[in-house]
Amino acid sequence: MLTYQEALSVILENTKILGKEKVFLNDALNRVLAEDIVADRDNPPADNSGMDGFAVRYEDIVGASQTNPAVLKIFGESKAGDIPPVLEKGYAIPIYTGALIPQGADTVIQKEFTKVEDGKVYIYKELKKGSNIRPKAGDYKKGDVLIKSGKTLRPPEIGILSSVNKPTVYVYQKPRVAIITTGDEILDLAEPITKESQIRTSNTYSLYAQVLQVGAYPTVIGFAKDNPEDIREKLKYAKNFDIVLTTGGVSVGEYDLVKDFVKEVLNVNIHFWKVAIKPGKPLVFGTWGEDNSKLFFGIPGNPVASMVVFEVFVKPALSKMMGYEKIHSLTVDAILTQDFSRKSADRLEFIRVNVEYKNGNFYATPFGKQGSNILTGMVNANGLGIVEVGVESLKKDDKIRVVLFDTEFLYG
Template sequence: MKLLYSLLSVGKAIDIIVSSIDLNIGVEDISLLDASGRISAGNIYAPYNLPTSNRSVVDGYAVRAEDTYGASQTNPIELEVIGKVHAGEEPIELKPHTAIEIATGAKLPLNANAVIMYEDTSRIGDKVLIYKPVAEWANISRIGEDFEINSLIVRERTVLQPWHIATLASFGFSKVRVLRKVMISIMPTGSEIREPREPTPLSTEVYESTSYLVYSYLSNYKYLDLIRINPKPDDVEIISETLRNTLRSSDIVIIIGGSSVGEMDLAPKVLEREGGRILFRGVAIRPGRTIGAGVINNKLIFMVSGYPVAALTSLDLVIVPSIRRILGINELGRLKVKAKLTRRLVNTTGYTSYVRVKVFRCGDELYVEPLRITGSGILSTLTRGNGVIIMPPEVEGYEKNSLVEVELLGPIE
């Protein structure tokens, strides 16, 4: 297939997308229990010190450190136990040469400056024997040790993780302000595709699977809200009307199929027919080079191949990185490992290649077997494999036994 347009690099394509769109994403206040994976709408600062008071981090006895100096196994120091304090209780005042039994998390009594663990003591009635000295502030979480008042606890445009949620809850927040979810509609097209119903072979048609891959892939991102449109035939009027209606409730539309330059590749024609502006057609990636992008009324349109592996490559290399850049977020990528190639791997210079691979162990070493670069519709290379090698355009290839970086898609068996 010969393209009629010059191919952009991955980086250039993303730059064009980001500079051409300004998504109008509002904000909303949601419960902390619904906030994991959402994007914080602004900086959040500590409203007070945490802990709010000095607290014990062990079970033991609150003491004055100086009252324990010189204690040993052969010469223990005896202190009078004058009380006990649990977490949530207000303690009594500690007096010189006394001790107060204290639970983990309990507030430190006034005048106490250390806690000695039960393991370093023995109890005899209302006395406690101290067998080792304890340093000042030992076993104590001090005021503001976790967070000082006005310190930044969540940065703006952070994808909230469980530890962010726990931190907010520890201050008493019940809600958090986040960006509204980005509305993405997934629109498969093609007269030859049919909705999956039951596992019965088709003669001249195919079951539509690519939108299922795209939907499932994007559903991992909780800051996205997804709609899958029923497949539409290769008809300009039908696709145009569907796109027009879909844009009313969408920030981004992903049109699947019809992204190339053939007579029945209608996605670019529909975009222009609806008054849109095409940003580019074609990116130097293998597979998936027919990916294109456009804008209609500040709404972003992606046009991707109807082949599932090509669509996955487009998602991984262009679509999701563009969305992250537009939203101003950073996220952890996939787990990466180094492994030895079982055979030579050749790239087409100028292309970013998405090589499906199988990573396996042999003794104490990891090896990686390339499965396929081409074959946009060969799903078995994904189900049989467990990783990808992303070859940059300036790399001509890797020799056998080279140590290469692999992004894991699944476990290593």
């Protein structure tokens, strides 16, 4: 049986980045840039003022002080967006932040060092030549690469794209993910319960939400009962997708159901079945389609196993397809707040924990109920503590590696 790391390697080696597409800027947030962004002009495009005040010639203010102010005649104005008049010797031009430096001026005196009276400005301080002038191209030059391909587009990058006149931009495509729920006993929302053995789905929509959260496009294909015709039909509907996720139908005795039909209908090449992890052991992974560039994940039906498998295997694959450099959730070393023990140490176990950050340390508290069917144990969990193969017990204050699937606790 593959280890966690071996399984992850097989998946990522078989995962290819998708093609590019053009999106409008208002749809570009959190997408991965697929072109270099080049400056279309110098920035600032011309020398401009960093302050509200007066544009002057330095020679006219040399020696100015509180007791011996320079006195200059006020002339014209330079407002943002205007072309100002030329500055002659003995004059000062009122100027605003961002406005062009008038020809002839070489220094800007901020308002607080001046007084205006009778059409004249009194300047009470000598500033260095060039003060308060933001020079042409001081930020960047036309032709400079401002953002490199591969960068995740956050608000600052969106601002830069706008400033260089890019209403549309190349980004990497998002995969389309088909979700097929199997199992005779699983009901969709609002379907009437007729037998106490029936279970209302949770995985269908928790997987939908997990796909959304990564930034890909989820589609619920539907609920396939455990009969050949229904499974064939639902798999056919998934043929045009980049990734197919099935939930259920992979544990001992069920495995053949999913395996045989994905081979028959989608021509899936199965890379592995079973990983030495808990929960999530019966995971199936395969590739299909042209160049085997499409992925298949047969996800176990237990609700917690489903979430864990998505978090540690499917999410990194989706993130890689979309061009992200950082494809794994934040993993930290935390201090265990209580003892933990288990009966069998033959698999790597992901235990649900609640992580807190106090005085520069992460603390992890495991939950009592760790069954893979216990969904409510996830409500207060924000991390998956990793108990390695061969480790039967951990003590309070031991270190434990934790995959954080929710970082809200870090916010104030």
